[in-house]
Structure formats: structure tokens, C-alpha cells
Amino acid sequence: MQKSTFLSAWIVSVLFLSINFSQAQSVSKEDGFKRLFNGENLDGWVGNKESYRAENGMIVIDPQGGGGGNLYTEKEYGNFILHFEFQLTPGANNGLGIHAPLEGDAAYVGKELQILDNRAKKYAELEVYQYHGSVYGVIPARRGFLNPVGEWNKQTVIVNHPKIQVILNGETILQGDYLEASKEGTLDHKEHPGLERSSGHIGFLGHGDVVHFRNIRIKELK
Template sequence: MILSELNRRINLLPVILIFFAGIVTGCGEQKDKSADDDQYETRAEATTENAEEAKINELSEKEKEDGWYLLFDGESTEGWRGYNKDTFPNGWVIEDGALKVQGSGAGEAGGGGDIIYDKEFKDFELSLEWKVSEGGNSGIFYLAEEIEGEPIYTSAPEMQVLDNERHPDAKLGKDGNRKSGSLYDLMPAEPQNAKPMGEWNQVSIIVYRGTVVHTQNGENVVEYHLWTDDWKEMVKDSKFKDWKNFLNAGGDNKKGFIGLQDHGDDVWFRNIKIKEL
């Protein structure tokens, strides 16, 4: 009996060894598979980042189908010119795929001046990205008229572009209505979600039959309605109260130019695109 039991156990030994060898091999394969998965995820992340980088100043196929078109391709100033000018001004350059206003250090008194896209728009959605230098200030105008002898801001509402942490405009005005994303000097952006200087902010401006919406970094921050009694009251209590063309933004045809402000600071704009509604 003892001898038979011993023989049986000896015969089972190869089977046991094979079983444990399979477990060890399986663990090794699982480890290798996990390593492969990690490498794949790393490559996938890199591919995604490259794809996102490649989308700067480009339209997706879906955007093209939906009627979007670029106002700036990252390489040329085609379509842009100085406000009340026939040419594109010095003081603005293309840098790393962005339209950059070069700071003069003299505020609105220096530099190349404001620029506009050479087409008037009525109902539209404008989308772009901006970033400012330390203490930077600029703005995005819409429904602007070209009036000889007058600056662009006498006829055009402005979405504020600002380094909220450093520029004194953030502390002026009323209830933060000069901070980033605000309807300048009229309505504060709420919530105030601007990114710090040196970081890109994504914004959009929708104008549709007098209704205007400012969006900043994925959130609606301003909504108002042009040419209404509320609009007239709001302007009446502001520094724009005596500016007839501002009150009647867009003029008789209720359309105008898109403009970018030179306020004497380094500011960058890219991914500028528009969809007419």
C-alpha cells in the first residue's frame, strides 16, 4: 500500500510541475500585455495631442459641413486691414500661428492701431482663442462701422480681453464690467472664468437678430439684446451715452465689421472662424 501510494505521487509530479509552469508563464504574458497596453495608451495620448495641435487654424470636416469658415489661416493676413485704412498696419505680426499685436507700451496712443476683417456680418457666431501678456489689455469688436475721424469703439460693442490679475481696468468700471469676457463697461462676465495671462482662452460671440451672447471657456457669461429699451437704458448710464452710433450698433442695416484692438500690449489671437446664421 505504501509503495503504491508513493508511485502514484511520483507519477503526478510532472503534471504538477507543468501546472505551475503554466501559471508562471501566464503571469509573464499578462505583465507583457499590461506593458503593451501602457505603451499603446501613451502612443494614443501622443497621437491625440498631435491631432489637437494640428487643428490650430484649421476646420474639421464637420465644421465645414456646418458652414464655418476661417478668418485667419495662421500664415497670412489676407482679409485683414487697419480700421479706416486700406492696408494691414505695422505693429501687427504673425507669430507661431497667431495674429499678434506688438505692445508699444503707450496704450491706444501707440502701435499699429485696431484691425478689422474686410467684410460686414449681420447674424453670426464668431469663435476664436486669445491670450495676453502680463498686464495685457485688448478687445474684440463686432457690428463696427467705419466712420472717418472716429475710433472703432464709438460704434461697436466690445468683448473685453484682459489680464484680470494685473491690469487696473479689472478694478474700474462697475461690478467687474471691465474684466475679461465682459461687454466692456456695460455688463460683467458672470461667471468670471478667464485663464491667467499667458494661457489661451476660448471665446465666442453670437449675434442673432439683436440677441448677443458672449461665451468664455465653455460658459455663457453675457447675454443682452440690442436696440431694445433695456439696451437704451444700459447705454444711457454708461460712458457711451452720447455716442449715437454706439446706441445704434450695426447702423441702419444692423451689420458691421469684426475688429481686434491694439491697446498697446502684446496680445495673440488664433483659430478665428465664423459661421453666418
């Protein structure tokens, strides 16, 4: 009986330590991260606050027939790790702007990472640099790692100018140097002066479709 009691206590102790270790790891991974979205309103953001709104802990873009425009952080960021989750609707198209000014097309005057429902029939003949996660016009991303439409996706973007990494649902879909990649010209054969920028605003770039975002957190790097 005593042996059984000792064994039970030992198992409980091991489980307790395992749970605490797991929790400690979780806290450690979040050290230094700050919320970009408070879950309640769009304080700290600028731009189109008509098509974009805070709802049930999410940023929702609902352009209702319009282009949707852009929503940017008030603050500018240089090197960073950005975590966020997104939920696509059928055929949805959006973008993540980085190092962007508040005026002009962020895909060129800053950089745009595609946020896109790749599986939609209307996107059957995209250029390689237009698929989800790609640095638009510059570096193509690997495909096949988006969750089905309607499910949430987790994405991490790590920027250490001029290097960038995009991790989608635990898989690295893009890793490269956008200045090196464009040295002999960009894939879309257009000028991208924003590739030289090492800081700017982070934003969601509307293209007329409904998309949901949540759990947006950032850690600035030196």
C-alpha cells in the first residue's frame, strides 16, 4: 500500500513538473512580445477604419464591395518577429505590408507579403511571386501549407533587413534576402524602391475581400 501511494505521488509529481516546464516554455517563447491589437478597438492603428473594424477579438476587413484600403500600425518597425493568425474566406486576397510608408502602393514603396486563398479557381494561373507568403514581385513562397478556407492559420514573419523568413502553420515557406534576390532585377520586372527601406509601418492591405485577423504580436529585434 505504501509502495502504491509512493508511486502515485511520484507520477503526480512528474506530471506537475512536466506541466510547469511546458508552461515555462510557453511564457519564455512570448518574452519580449507586445500585442499590436488589443482585441477591443483599433487604437494604435491608422488608415481605413471603416472597412476594417474590431469584432469579437479580431480585426475584420469587410469592404462591402469596395477595395478595402489599408490599415497600418501607428508606429514604425525595423527588424522584428511578428506572430498573427488569419482566416480566409473563399477567394480572399489581402496582404501584409512591411517597412511601408503611409502613402503609395506598399508592394513597391515598401514590401508586401501575399495573403491569399491559393486554391481558388480564379487564381489558377498566378505568377510564382503572387502565391501566399511571397514577397510580391520578388521572392516566391512554397505552396501547399494553408489550412482549408474557414480554418485559422498561424503565421510568423521574421525580418532582419534585408533577410526575411515566413513560417506558415509550422512550415518555413519563404526564406531569403530580398536585396540579393532583386540584384539582377525583380521577378515582376518592376521597380521596387521599398526593398531598400529598413523600417516603416506594418499593415494589412485590402483587395476587396473579407479576411479575419487575431492574436497579432510583435517582438522588435536590434
